[in-house]
Amino acid sequence: MYRRSRKYQQQITRSAKAKARREIAREEGHHPDYPPELPELRRVILITDYDTGTPITHKIELYRTTRIDCYNAWVNGKLWKKRIGWSRVLEGLRKALPRLQNMD
Structure with a gap:
């Protein structure tokens, strides 16, 4: 086994103490039991096309x-x-509404 230098050993001790503090903070923190229930209808996209007049x-x-x-x-x-x-929704939207040539 290799010898550990004093500096390396201090670094290991510091990181172990920091990990223990993070673990204690995580356990004491307030966490909701469940994520909120998502609504049935999540998004609506309205597209108004004026190209045809x-x-x-x-x-x-x-x-x-x-x-x-x-x-x-x-x-x-x-x-x-x-x-x-x-x-994929945005990809379908992009393909369904291609660019039109300017007639001016």
Whole structure:
């Protein structure tokens, strides 16, 4: 076994004491028993498209699933995807509304 220098031993002792203090603070701290219950309807995205001359509004509703980072996505009252993540919702939105050429 290698010898420990005095400086290294002091460092180990300091880190052990700090770890013990953190553990005591964690045990004494107030922590809620459960996270708050999420609502059934978690997010709504309203898109109004003025490109055609008459405004067309699309409504995307994101409902709760068994996973906290996924949604059941409904577009205009019809199920679009089950258990889809936020980035996939934004990807679908980006692909559904492409850029249009300026006619000026």
